[in-house]
Amino acid sequence: MEFSEKLGVSDRIVSRWESDGEQATLRMVNQAALDTLLAKADQDAQGRFIGILAADDIPTQAVIEPDEEQKLSGEYVKHPGDGKLMAHIPEGIFLSGEDDYPVWVDEFHIDTFPTTNADYARFCAATRHPVPDHWENGRCPRELYDHPVVHVTWRDANAYAAWAGKTLPTAEQWEKAARGTSGRVFPWGDQKTAAKCNVRETGVERTTSVSRYHSGVSPYGVYDMVGNVWEWLASPTVPGRYELRGSAFTSPLFRGIPSALNDADDTMHDDDTGFRCVIPMGHLVPSKR
Template identity: 85%
Template sequence: MEFADKLGVSDRIVSRWEGEGERASLRMVNQAALDTLLANADKDAQGRFVGILAADDAPTHAIIEPDEDQTNSGDYVKHFGDGKLMAHIPEGIFLSGEGAEPVWVDEFHIDTFPTTNADYARFCAATRHAVPEHWENGRCPRDLYDHPVVHVNWRDAHAYATWAGKSLPTAEQWEKAARGTSGRTFPWGDQKTAAKCNVRETGVERTTSVSRYHSGVSPFGVYDMVGNVWEWLATATTPGRYELRGSAFTSPLFRGAPAISNDAGDMMRDDDTGFRCAATPAQMTPRKR
């Protein structure tokens, strides 16, 4: 098969992926080959690829095999509300903050990837919510489909979460999902490695695909918890102001350490601020009518 030859794998492996469909789990090297092939494709092919995923309510590059030092292989499930893949975070204690204080967090799920422009477009179409100001003629540019949505304030993020049957994550939920239970400085460990995320030192100077940085994945299999965009949280700092975590492409790496907090007014919109959602066990099951 021509496709298999381009990836450098056997026909049998491609056939297995096709048979397993959404359940397919790819090795890191194979996922990287697929990423490269897609990146080198023309814009029409890329648009068709993202469109197919959006139609199926499936996120880009959803599941990969974790590195050996991860504490969790990634326990994923699709949410009934917006169809996004969510990672399961079990109940228990994690070491929180710069002082590594033990904090208990109940079981929850969190979006594997930040909310993308494609996700947000479906929300706007369903609710007639105002679209972000940078979309051209009210439509998201094709090359930004799988980038995190930006120019959304806290109220926009909260409205999306409510529509999806979820919530914005609390500071404790977000931090645990980002750094695991053992108090590591970054999702990948204690090393200050800017190449694992989209921050100022990386030099990209714009948002990137939410699944681009595979080696920066958290112990629970959650992506983009450092860099790309700051993420709105449910935790208020003062009336009308809410926490932000994770840093962005505009900020230095050290600001992205999950233990470090930022905040902003709930009406603030910027080109480096987005969000992802969380869900309690009750929010993972549709309500009976």
């Protein structure tokens, strides 16, 4: 009763969602209300929510170890270079590409959130690297600190990664972190639910905070793997061009399917392209968050 009142829907609708489970179809306004409630919840509740999402992704293919994602997803560490939270991605096979071809990926950590304007500002201050052209008087507006940095070229992204002691993710690393091991279409499952991410159908028409879309996290608790901004990868397509994945607020939902390919010249920059970093398994500082 209390839960339905907070959402502004009837008890009958909530009961139907519960009975339909993963097959439930929510109106965008209801999904947005759920995201808002989750954003206001305490960190323990948010952590339990991410754990529940991860536990739903139990692999069905014989080539995958049965409890791998359920056991390991949601493990976060803090990187000593740039202080960002990183999610643990275990070694093993995942189903890759449109054909779900099995691919082995070694163990690694990936940034839980895309690189933000605040992250990038610290990098620029430490290295005197040029700031993005659109920052007013060379400074990012305070209200955009927790939005993903944009107007960064592949070369800019690679320079940040080197400064932080990280690398850009390969296509295989990025896709596994986004999809999990069992071939789900989107980070949250197979449902085409635009309200779980910042894409064209959502109607936001700009970047959003990197921690906004709690219900759209990947099986490993990684945010914004669909929508908000395209992300530069380490994988070249031809000399001077590199892969991009994940789509952006300017893109329709179908472009955000993690197996979908895109690329661009390494000097390209625009208002819907950013990045995140990875690091091989190593000595990192555990987070108390």
